Every structure is written in structure tokens, then in C-alpha cells.
Amino acid sequence: MNHKAHIVLLLAVLVGCGPAKVDFNTQIRPILNTRCVTCHGGVKTNADLNLQFRELALLGGESGLPAIVPGDADASELIKKISHANASDRMPKDEAALSEEEIEAFRNWINQGAEWDTHWAYVQPIKSSPSLEANWIKSPIDAFVLEKLNDAGLEPADEASCSVLARRVSLDLTGLPATFEQAETLCATGDYEKLVDELLASPSFGERWAALWLDLSRYADSKGYEADRERSIWRYRDWLIDAFNNDLPFDQFSIEQLAGDLLPNPTTSQLIATAFNRNTMTNEEGGTDDEEHRFASIVDRVNTTYEVFQGTTMRCVQCHGHPYDPFVHEDYFASFALFNNTADWDQAHEEPVLLEFESAHQAKGEQLLAELETLEDGARREYDSAENKAIFATWESELENPEYVGKLLNTSKNEIRRIASKPDSSRSPYERYFIRARIVDAESSFQDFKQQRSELKKQLGELAPIRTPIMRELPESRARETRLRDRGSFLTPLEVVSPAVPKMLPSLPADAPADRLAFARWIVSSENPLTARVTVNRFWEQLFGLGIVESSDDFGTIGIPPTHPELLDWLAVHFSEDLAWSQKAILKEIVLSSTYRQSSATTKQKLEKDPRNQLMSRGPRFRLSAEQLRDETLAVSGLLSAKQYGPSVMPSQPPGIWKNPYNGQQWKISEGEDRHRRALYTYWRRTNPYPAMAMFDAPSREVCISRRVRTNTPLQALVTLNDPAYWEAAEALASGMREASDEITEQVTFGYRKALARDPDQNTLQILVDLAGSSSLPVVANTILNLDEFLTKE
Amino acid sequence: MNVYDEAKLKLAHLHTRRHFLKSFSAGLGGAALASLGLPSYALGANPLGSLLGGPLSPRPPHFAPAAKHVIFLHMAGAPSQLELFDYKPILAKLDGQVTPPSLLEGRKFAFIQGAPKMLGPQATFKQHGQSGAWISDHLPYLGTVADEISFLKAMHTDEFNHAPAQLLMYTGNPRLGRPSLGSWAVYGLGTENENLPGFVVLLSGAAGPDAGSSVYGSGFLPTVFQGIQCRSQGDPVLFLSDPDGVPRDMRKASIDAITKINRQQYEETQDLEILTRIAQYELAFRMQMSVPEAMDITSEPAYIQEEYGTAPGEISFANNCLLARRLVERGVRFVQLFHWGWDAHGAGKEEALNYGFKDRCKETDQAITALIVDLKRRGLLEDTLIVWGGEFGRTPMLENRSGQDNPFVGRDHHSDAFTMWMAGGGVKRGFSYGETDEIGYEPVSGRVHVHDLQATILHQLGFDHTRLTFPYQGRDFRLTDVGGRVVREILA
């Protein structure tokens, strides 16, 4: 080899053994997020340097020098600043310097071209096929989990006993405990799949998963804020139960809730689905500005939709660029514009509402509705007709003359005053229509129209229809314009913004109009990288207690990275493509896996290496939700009523809970079987949630709740020990035990079997029998219903 | 402040262990956060997790405290400072005159329209005590303890509707979702008597506070820190007493059985959560004894009942004041009283300045004075900070809802200037800080914002209000949000 070759070889060796490829997401971005972006990001951009986006970082800040020069770390201002010798000029400012390794990582990263690969959650999921083979593996899920367990040097636990498994899968799928018979058949036949199919087909499946969506959609039977008066929106709950029971595919399930009213001639059920976003609060307090609170409900709709379907904390972006994730302030109000054209505007009557009549009044109702429709269309047509334009022209000038506007200024309605006080040129089309309508109202020629309309509405009211608030889009002529808001405040509108989805995510299809329907379809389209992942992660969290991404409402860069990324992507693609979004199918796949069937007993080694069971080294074990606790106690004691659907009910509650100064509504305990309905039917008032469930972390649902935190307090013990509803169940169980036999050990065994679908071990039986001796049977029943194993799903 | 703050109610957003360990330094030192009674798996196998320590065990603040307990007397509806403490003789002269437009420009009132008339003080004032504090004849008793009180005459707030103003006063933010002052105090200090709730709420008057239970809620802090409303009728704490047919010995037997079986369950599954549940059941059993005992005011001697003017068996503010003293004596950290009905717009007789408002003064004056004297003679006033006040003030103008004067005498909401007072807990005695202009409309000196009041209360409890934080959604939240200055001028 000649001389030159030697040199080339030497260089190759030198370069070859250069530093390993630096991975941006795991090594660089966490440092940027925790040490730099708080001052150089979306919220604060000191020295107008923004390190959130690659282009901006390359651009650099005030000093004009590029913060990052790809390929040349030493020329990058960033490297100079973080490794600067002298504390006062060093970055991060007034804080401890970065460690040597961190600086070294930055240097290598920049020298390797400073690639800025996008955050894992915003990249399309790809379905990889696991290579591992083992007989423990029943589905790819197990393979992914086993891989991680092997890396951690842990063994999966063996399968849970048949009665424990029956109780676990029944609580997970239907929210009710397995009966002793179900456990018996499983133990006898070992046909686990048959039990799973049975549970998936049972009507209580829909009720269990609807309860989850009541939290997500912030469902409540009251309007919130100070008065918190009653609202009838329970038809939406019925829709949820049916959607889950009929296994409505998740994409259709989402589109109908977000934009059912925009579907080509939507069915009644598709209209009711849109009540999802009509769960926002309505403010009826005297002296409040309706437009401000309409704005507030649109803000809530944007935030909730992004949290539920995209696992994104878009709410931060209302006031400023997102502190960590790549969303700019304009993105927020572009999405806001998609929601800003609905007809509802913070009125006590909460129109537009869907009216449903009892069959007897069906015909009369529809006829009245038709009449009302023609009356209003006629008025609108006349209102917009050509010859009236001349009349309006005079009124147009009226808008200018101060005397008339003065009169408008004096009405008690803030809304009118606000718009009337603005110069006409700066009013939006909607506002000019609004003022003109007020002038028209004042004119006598339209009084009879208004009088006829109120007459029709009175007749409709007499038919006592079911009123459900739904979404309806404003016609083009009255479309609202959406403006960017300085620091997100209602009071500081800036330039006009057009409807669009965040720039950083794939954009809306160009061929369709950018409206709520296009947005709903975009959410569930195959290009959207987030929806499937967020949804399967939520299923996983409900079954295992912890999501694969623990922060299930924040898939952004500050959220917690997935413990099993390949598993999450596999589940997402499998769910959205192979199973065509079928929710029952994906749930079945998970519960049939060996991972799910593990026993929850753990070992010292597992407690050390996997304390929070993130690696699924054993079965899940955590306290039941407020709903599961109440339903389980009623079911076990035989009090539970299987009645489904219908308006909310009022089970027993201590007196004096409801003392709202502006709302005389009282808690009237429901009669008959309505007293023992499943927990999701309990009347939910935002300012006074049902105490027994609030004690077990049920939220008051002013805002969307993705995750409830399970706490453990003495007040919870008092509920399950002494709440009249729970004591009534203990007495019912005790009478069941008395009927079963008159020998104490058999009575106790019967009670224990009813509760836990298995026989008590000798020691537990002895303790309970001794207790029966020194107390009463209801006390024994009450004790069984307070055991940790009864309050916990293991 | 953004219009709608979606902070989650009742959700502590537990990020990662890293986040949690970081929070040790940010908010609380030592074992406090670890022993929050949070599900231990959420804390990981955290070496500091002392299960039996419990979340309410006492722990030291940032610096030596001047006060160990707080009794907050909230007059829901906003009492008129012009009829109680802020004596304005010039306003009396202007009574009945139309308000000059210069005072109204750019102002947004809840109900006042057009040009209201000025309304002179509807009470006669006298100076009391060596400090010569001005107090009106609506509060004859309070004058006798004027030398124990520090007045804040130039309070101001940002909200002029009841619910948002109450939320700002107690949670530092006018929108829902933030922890209340009492929850922050118990989160920071724990409580001295673990058999009683650390933060007790007592309601009186026709209704509860306008903003509902959120003004004493735990917000994003764990629910164990929420205010427990003790009712004076039926069970003081919900579901406290055992059902009929379950005497104490039976309940003891059942809890022992539960503990034995659960302990066995723990041996099998090693789930730390079971140990916490065992401790909570035993604590519940002890609370069944200690709460009724503390709440039973009939055990107090007759002369005490007379001093307070109590009405045992009924719901009354006087009863609640006596209860407040008993709870503080037993070590409860924060007692919050709400008395509703001060919203003197003059739209109806039951709230008008010359009728309903006077009744509210009668219902509260004697009991508050007795509370101060009773605490003082027991040597407790030094350690107990008493705070009195509403959520905002009232206008010097007569309210003219939708243009016409109201049927009765009343004033509209006014957020720019009102009076609160504090006593005990290391504040100056017989002192007044801050002044308003001649008609009590604008503060002139010594302005104190609601956040400043909160910072001062936390300071007396031994906290630097900027360092008492909780990590939530990527940010360390605190009660005083981004404001708050300790009002040193009123500290002894």
C-alpha cells in the first residue's frame, strides 16, 4: 500500500471511532426543554432567540450570530455560551452550568449536522413485527412486553387464578364483578374467551365505557358557574351507551360527536352525538357578558377536543406559543375558527336544541316545528328581501346618529351595548346583523311575527318534549370572523385568522371547505399520527392502571415517553387499520393476552426493578373507580337495578348538601328502582357533586378530566362503612346470607362468595366467623364489603 | 389573566419520579410530599415514603412562624366598609348629589347605570380604644377590642362579581381549579391533631359561598388537603356516625377484622397501598370520637354561651365562632367561616343597608368580639391569626339598577377600595394601614392587593409565598400566582 493509502486509512480510523450518533429526542431535546426553552421558547423569547424550532435556532437571536451552525460546533454561539468560562456570561443564566457530558452531547450533535428529528408522537406509527418466540406469547402484545422484561432480567408472573381473573375481566369490561357462577364456569371449563365474548356482548359493557366518556366530555346535569341551574342533556349519555354496545367504529364515533350536524342529512342520533361539545358551561349570572362566555365555551371546546383526541395540551397555546411543543400562538386561533361558527351563544334557553316528542305527540310536534320553520324562514326572507333593503338603508344611517345609538347604549343587555358602542366600520358581519336585528325587533311591523313565534313555542312546550342542546352551524351570511387574541384575552382582538389545523401536523384536505366536518375527518384520517395512539393508550390505562404513555393527556415533549414505543405503535396501527377502529375488538385482543392474565402477586425483585409495574412484570392491582365501587356493592347485595337509559336519578344523599343561593332546586331521593341504578346515572351537579363519589376522586366536571388520581383517605373509609346507601347494601347481603343457610360458617362463605366470587381461605373465614359471634350479620357483611380485596381490582 | 383557565379539578398531575423528586426542593423539604397518602405506587419505591406518617403529620415551615393557626371570617356578599370602618364625613355632606361623570368614565359597574347619586354613611361613627379606631354604631361590641385589631383600609381586587372575587380571595385565581388558602396551609404545615381534619369549614347564613365548594377545595392538590365542611346539623363530617344497630364495640371489632384480613392480604401481594388503607381505617375510627367531641358546644359553660350569644342546635354564626375556638384549641390548622347575606344592593328589604345589613351586623358583632377575648385570655390569640372581610367593597354611590334608584338604600359592588382587618398571630395591635380618598372611592396610600394579603398570611405561618409551590402540568404553581408582597407595615 502506498503512502497516501496509509493516510486515508488513518483518517478513516480517526473518523470511524468518532462519537456515536447523538439521538436528538432522548439526549438533546430533554436538555432544551428543561434548561433553555423556559426563556428562549414560545412563552418568553429573550434576546428574541427561540430554540423550539430548528429554523429559528439556526437563525439565532439579537446578536445576529447563528445559535447553531450545523457541522461546526465551535462557531455555534450556543456552544460558546454553554461552555463559557465566566459565570456571568454563561448560559443557562444565573443557574448551574450544563454538565460536561451534556456539553459534549451538544458538541457532537451539532458536528453531526444538528438534525432536529420531530418528536416521536408527531411521526406516523409504524407496525413492526416482534421477533421473539416463546410459548408464553399469545399475541404480539406479549412479545413486546416479554422483550422489555428480558432486558430488565424479570420473569412474567404466572396466570392469575380463575376466580381472580373472572372478577378482574368482568370489572374491566362491564364495571360489574363476576358472579360466583361465572367464576365457577371459567374454573370448570377454562374457556376464558367465551367469558370475554359474553361480557363484551352484555348491555352493561356500554354503561362501563360510557362512564369514562362522561369524564372526558365533562358531562353534567347542570349548567355550571354561579347559578348552576338544571340542564337536560342525558340523551347524550344514552347515545354513548348505544354507541359502545353497537361497537360503533371509533372514527365514526368521533366524527358524529365533533360534527354530526354537518353530515349529509344527519339522523337524530347523529345530532344528539354533537351534545359532546355542548357540555360546556353556560353563565346565567346577572351582569355577565354573553359574548365573553360564548368565547369561553369555544375555548373549552378547542382545549377538550385536543386533549381527548390528540393528547395535546393545546390549552397552553391560548395565551402564547406552546412552552415545549411546536405549536405557535396562531395555531390555537386557527383551530378556534373551526369551532367559532356555531349558533349557540351562552343563553339560558341553550338553543339550538333538539326536540324529541313522545310517540303520542310526535305528529303534533313535527307539525308545529314545520310551522315554526316556515314562519322564521318567511321573516328572514322578508328581512333580507330587496325592497326592504331601502328601508334598512335609512336604518343603516340610524346606526350612525348618536341619539338612536344612545338609546341602544342604554339597554341593560351588555351584548347590545358592546356592539352599539363600536363604530360601524369595525363591526363584523355577524355584529352588524345582530344590531340590525335589534332595530328590526324594535319596529312594530315585526311585533306580530314575534308574537306568533312565542305562541308556537308555547304550544311546543306544552307537549313536554325532551330538549337536548346540539351543535348547529351558522349560515354563511352570518358567519363570525375569528381574530387572534393578544395573550389569549377576550378583550384584545388582533388580526383576523382563517380556520386551519396546526402547521406542524398534516394539513386539512384542500378539496373540502375548512370546517368542523373536515376537522373531524382529519382527526381520524390515516395521516393523523396521534388519535389512534392516544385512544389505545387510554384503553391500556383503564385496564392496567397506567398507560404505556403515563401522561395520557400529554403526548408532547414534556409528557412521559412511552415505556413500550413499538407496542404502542403496533396497537395503534392494528386498531385503526386491521380492526377498522373496532373498540370491542381491540379490548378483546388486550384482555386475551398473557400480559393481562398475569397474577398481580409480586416479588421483592420486581418491587425493586419495576416498582410501578410499568413493565407489566405482573398483573394490575389498583383501587376501583367511584362508579365501579358503588355498582359492585349494589350488584353483590342484589339491590342493583338493571334499568338502562333515561334521565339522571337521585339516590340517597345526606340532607343539606344543596344550598346554592340562586337556585332553589332540591335533591328529591328517587322512588323505586331508580334509587339503585348504576352510578353513571347519578344526577351530576357541578357545584355540589354526589358526596360518596366525590370522596373517591370523581371530578366535578367543570373541565375535561382525562385521568383521575386514586387517593386513599380516612373519609373514604367512612363512606364505605357508614354511608346509608352502603349500609343498606350490607343489610341486603346479610339477609341473602341468612336465607342461604342458618349455619354461621356457611352464611359467611355465601356472603364472601357473593362479594369476591371465590371461597374465603381458612384464616379469613375464621376471623369473620368470630366477628359474627361478637356482632351481627350485617356487620359481617359490611366488613366483607370493606375488605381491601373487595375495594381493589387485582 | 386568560379568560378561561382549564386547570383540572381534583387532579394532581403526577409526572415522573424525576419531576416528583425535583418537587422536593421546589416546594417542600423532607418527607412531606412523600407521605401525601398518595398511592405509593405513584411515588415509586421512594425511600422517604413513610406510610404511617400520613400526609397531615406536622412539618416545619420555611422560617420560624408568628402564627400556628388561622381563623378566616368571610362575610359573603361584601359588607359595606362605608357603614362599618371607613368613616367619610365629606361623603355625608355630598349625600343625595348626582355623581360627577368624571368619577364614572371608563368604569364598568355590575348594576349601576347612567348617573347614580352619592349616598352618605348610613351609620354614626365613634373612635374606640387608645388607637382611636373609627368604628360605626352597627358594631357596638367590636369597639371594646379595637386595640387588638390591625385595619387594612385600602384593599383592592380585580373582580367585581361575587363568585370570581371569592375564588380570587381564596385560591389566588378568579377561575376554578386552584387549591384554596386552607389547603395550601395544611399542605405546607400538616396539622397538630391528626384525629381531626386539618382544614375545617363552617357555613352560616341562608346559603353557602357564591362560588360553591371550590373556595375551600384542594384544586390540583391531593384531595386529602380539601376543606372538610363540618355541619352543625346531623353528622358534623359526612357519614361519621355508625349506622343504627352498630354500637362502638361492634364497629371496633369490624375494623379489627378488616385490619387482620388486610394484613394477610399484604403478606401475599406486597402492595404498599394496603398498609396505607389499614392506617386510614384506624384514623377514621378515631375521628368518629374526636370530631363529635370537638363539635359539641353544649359542653361549654353557660357564661361562655352568653358571651358568644350562641343558639345550640341551630345553624348560627355565633355557634361557629365558638366551634372555631374549640377546634383551634385542639390543634386544627385552618378554620374557615362563611356568613352569607351581606350583598346590600338595596334591591330587597332582606339585604338593604338599613334592614338586612343591620341584622348581619347583629348576628356577627358579639360573637366575633367574644372570640377575640376568649382566645386572648386562653393565651391562644398570639398563635392564632384572625382575618375578617368580604370579597370586595361597595360604592359610595346609591345603586340605581337599570337607571332608577333602588327601592331600598343600597350600594353596588366596588373592587377598588374596601376594608379588612386582622388580629392576633403576630400583627400589630390597634393599628391602621392604608387610606382611601374623602369619599372612599379610590385608595390614596398603602394599597394592598388580595395577593398581598395572601402573601402576608402565609408569611405569618412561616412561609415565603414564592417557595410554597406544587408542580402541575410542567409549572410550579403557587397561591399568589405571579404577584404578592408581604405587608410588613402591619407586622408587630
Place this chain on the structure above:
Amino acid sequence: MISQRFSRWNLVLITILLVGVAFLIDPSGRSSSIFRFFGRLHPAMIHFPIVFVIVAFMGSVVNRFTKSERWDSLVHISLFLACWAGLKAVFAGSWLSQTGGYPSDLITLHKWFGIGIVWSSAFLLVVTTAGSGIFQTRMVRLVSWAAVLGGLVVGGDLGGQLTHGRGFVTQYAPAGLRLVLEHPDPMKTRFDLSTPDVTTVYDGIVSPILMEKCSSCHGADRGKGSLRLHTVEAITTHEGDEPLLTAGKPEESLLIKRIELPEGHEDQMPPMYNAKPISHADVELLKWWVSSGASFDQTIASVEMPTTIYTILQAYGLGGIRTGVFALDVAPPDTALIASWRQKGVSVDVLAEGESLLSVRCTVVQDCIWGPEADGLAANVTWIDLRNSDLTDESMAGLGRFPLLTRVNVAGTAISGSGLAAISGHEYLDYLNLYGSMVDDNALQHIELMKKLTSLYLWQTKVSEEGIARLRSALPQTEIDTGDAK
């Protein structure tokens, strides 16, 4: 072999070039990349002149000892090379400094040292080649060698600091040496706030301001306008048509009025043209001193401090004002003892994070006054709450073992008060609660000795009316509450 004339011309040429370099540097730092490249060579190039100077020095030393001129030519050549290598290094250095990012004070100092070395090397060349005359004398020879070598050492150190940060050299220097070399943070040393309960406001705060801002004209050496402000006598004995200081009224004190005049006002003090301007914080501090009585002996801790003043002084390093028992430095308590005390059911904790003083509460006196824990932690206990405990007169003697007690609560106990003797001498006791106890008149003899008491509670005790009157006269400072509404 280098002639005197040559070295002289060399000196002139070097001087011209050095002057050119000294003034052409454009600190904006945006030079083109070719300059950056040469600039980067500076660290490498400086080593050459150093080597040459050392070689020259060794050569001259050897000459000295061997008393011969054999090495002269080596000395001359190396000095000549040192000059020119040094010049190249200076040029490179000036280009390097243009890339910016260096602290300005250090860089100018380093630059002038660099230039100085090169010039003195050239001068040294002239000296060593000089046959006779002024340059020949030993004195000049020694001085120029010292200049070159000393310059090299200091210039080198400055260069080191430029690249590795200010504390580079002194960072690991032994403490004594570091004190000498490091310059401390100005904010912490301007006022002496370390012992607020001892230092007076005048000594700690006012005098430093006056010395800094006023003494240049109104000090010991120049009494401009017959006003001197550098000592207490000068201030207090000054008479002018207007009072210099009126206690409690800053607006009527000439000193304050003159420093509050707007910018550019001809009477404004300190005057615009020559003295350093006075900051708003200093004006506030002086006004606070005057409005709280303009005293020369009130300590900082004793003067009431509004929030604005407290925040200013905090910035200057004022820690919490620690008075009374907090001012003592108490050894931190033994945590094992605290833990074992808690096992016994005693509620004990430090008063605050980082404090060593303890507060103790218990109902079974046996646990919290006697026993190993009480012995071990005796020096730390300052608050003790024995309300409704089983305390007796005998067991109360144990309280004597806690020297730093400030708050004692023995309300509702069955003591008659004879045990109070144990704590009557306690220097820091300021709160004693005997409400509801069996204390009677013969306890008064002990209570009377507690001069530092601020609050004493005797409601529902057996102390007679006369007893109370006796106490009120014995303890005028103490607030005695007997529970009867005044």
C-alpha cells in the same frame, strides 16, 4: 553581533508598529474569517517570544557567571527574535480579540501587557547591545529584565483568565492567598449587615453612603461650603441657615432636599459634573434613616423597616433579622433523638427548615421532660406546650434543664406554682400561660423575677386581686391577662 544602531532602529520600528496595532483594534468583533484564522494562531504564537526571552535571559546569566561575552550574540539574536515573534503574537491577539465575547476590562489589560512586553524586549535589546552610556548601567539592565520577565508572568496569567474564566488561577489557591487575589462581590461588602442587632443604622448603612458619595468634597480634607459629612461630630455640629437634619422630617432636612433635586438642577447634590450620581435606593435609605429619627445609636434591627427598605437591604445581603434566642448559634439537634422521642408519642419538631431550635408538645410529662431524649436535646428546646398534661410542681423542676425556653404553656395543669422557681431565671422566657391552673399568690415570688416576660396569662387561677396588682407593678413591661374584660 547586533550593533547598537541596529537595535535602536529596531526599537523605533517596533514602537511605530505597536502604536499602530494599539489603536486599530475594532472591538465590534465582526472581522472577516481570514482574520479569525490568524487570530486563532495567537495562543500558539505567544510561546515563541517566551522561549526566546528565556534563552536570552539564560544566555546573559551564563555570561554573568563566566564573566565572558561568548553568549552575547545568542542573547541579542534571541531578544531580536523575541521582539518580532512577540509583535506577530500581538497582531494575532488583536485579531482574536475582535471575535468578541471577552470581558472588556481583562482584554484591554492583557493587550497593554502584551504590547509592553514586546516594547521592553526591544528596549532590552538596545540595553544589552549598548557599549556604554546610560544603558550600560546595572540598574537599567536589571529593571528592563524585570519588566520583561514580570510582564510575561502577569500577561500570561491574564491570558489564562481570558480563556478559562476569572477565577482560573485563584480557584484552588489556599484560602489566605485567594483572599488577597480575588476581588469580592461589591453588593455584599458595601454595607455591614451581618449583625443587624448590633450594628447601628449610621455605621452600617448611612456612613458608607456618605463616605462614598459626599466625602470627596465634604470629607476630612475638603470642607466645601463649610460642610463636612465624614464623622458624627462634623454632621451634628454643622450650623447653616437651614437644618442639615430634622429628626423624623426628611422633607425639612437640607441633606435630603439637596439629594432629591431633579437631574441637572444647579443645587443638586452630588453635583452632576464630577461626583458619582447617587442611586434612588441610597436616597430612600437616607430618607428612611432621617424619618426614623436620624439617630446615631439605633441598631438596624430595632428600627421599623417598611417593605421597600427591607427589599433594598435584602439585595445588599441583609439576612433575616435574628434577635433574641435566634441570634445565638445553637448546635443542630440529634435527629435520632428526635425520632425516638416521637416514638414515645411526643410531638417534637424544629421551628423551621434549617433551624436548630425545637418546639415540644406532650401530655404525659414523664415522656417529654425526663428521659435520654430530653437530656440530649435540652439545649435546643425553646417552645414547650404541656397544656392539660399531668404536670406537677415536682415534675416542673425538669423545665429548668431547658436554658433557651421562650414560650411555656402549662395551662389547665394542677400546679400550684412553686415549680416556677425552675424557670424564673430564664433569660429568654417571654410567654407564660398559666390559664386554668391552680397557681396562687405564693407563686408570685418566682414570677416577679421574670423580667423579660411580654405576655402572662392568669385567667381562672387562684391568684388574688392584690397578687395581680403586685405583679403589674413588678413587671411593668408585661401584658398580664386575667380574663376579665377591660
